Amino acid sequence: MISTNVSSIQANQVMLNANANNVANVNTDGFRPTDVRMTNGANSSVEANLRLADDTGSAKSQTDLAKEIPDQIVGVSVAAVNVEAIKTQDEMMGTLLDIKA
Template identity: 35%
Template structure:
């Protein structure tokens, strides 16, 4: 089993990939022939998550710009939640070391 810190760090990486993909979609929204990207998260067996970036089919029927803006906000919240886990882990480890020192 991975450590709590490693699991949270994998979540941070996925949040960054989601922000990158949606930002890329927003930047290239008016580019002819551009295919939007999405991030596909996959649960790791030992804990945590990994992700791959995949191209969406053209004309997926969604309001693309609005969906990408929501994805930007969602990835920020995902990043903040995983960062809080890392901070809490560090605080707990520091408290444990203070007890043992």
């Protein structure tokens, strides 16, 4: 179960990195942002799939801050939830080992 939480944290880190790059290039003419899709991988893992956003033909940056900022909030929140889940699993495992000993 911990491996699922770890893969989710890693996938969200990929998403946050792409998101940060998109925001950093909001004023770069002709910039096409990276779009991230989360998918289920093997063994209940979470994977981040990257692709360039569709080209709108704009000479300006195609980064949409109305999408990027909420995505940052979601990414940080998902990471925090997964960290808490890992901590709880670790505490439960320690308690089970104490009971057995």
